[in-house]
């Protein structure tokens with residue numbers, strides 16, 4: 001639940017699919033693995049993998065096999081590493097111009113408004129991606145998969161970011177493009193902004209079609225209307 005009448009203190013952003021379109025790179029890497037293993041894998045099914053850890057994503061992908069195979073823990077680890085190698089090759093090309101529309105302007109405005117900002121990512125590659133985007137100094141706090149035990153939809157990564165920022169979760173805005181991510185934001189007691197299709201995010205407080213609609217005024221007006 002959000003805290004009635006209080007001002008917003010912080011914005012906590014997911015990385016992949018919110019700050020830059022690495023959700024697409026994750027999809028392409030999983031698609032390559034699925035094709036090699038002759039497992040049907042659609043963009044629609046890929047929505048279930050967004051925000052989900054590497055190993056859980058692999059399990060979801062393997063569940064789509066027409067003839068299920070019992071992989072050993074070692075084989076699962078190898079498959080996960082294989083996907084990660086493909087993903088890391090894909091993200092080698094990332095440059096600052098790949099920051100999604102509206103994000104640089106929003107970050108500048110949040111600074112002017114005195115907001116604290118953080119990244120809360122389920123990815124072990126978060127620091128690499130943020131480094132390539134030259135955004136290392138753009139956030140007060142960065143929490144990635146290495147720092148948490150429980151992955152989204154568990155609220156841990158968002159709560160950890162709020163703790164490090166020294167802000168109230170109930171006065172924080174979480175921004176996500178994944179269903180599991182919005183669940184994590186709500187479980188953390190934060191105000192959830194989803195980027196994506198309205199139908200997919202009935203559990204969000206505000207749904208925006210793209211990051212170009214993600215502005216200080218849009219979010220703060222929705223916050224005031226809810227509080």
Ligand SMILES: O=P(O)(O)OC[C@H]1O[C@@H](O)[C@H](O)[C@@H](O)[C@@H]1O
Nearest residue numbers: 016026050051054122123124125
């Ligand atoms: O494999 P990585 O880089 O540790 O990423 C883990 C997860 O990170 C999330 O941010 C992505 O939305 C997921 O698609 C991805 O599986």
Ligand SMILES: [Mg+2]
Nearest residue numbers: 014016017177
């Ligand atoms: Mg995401």
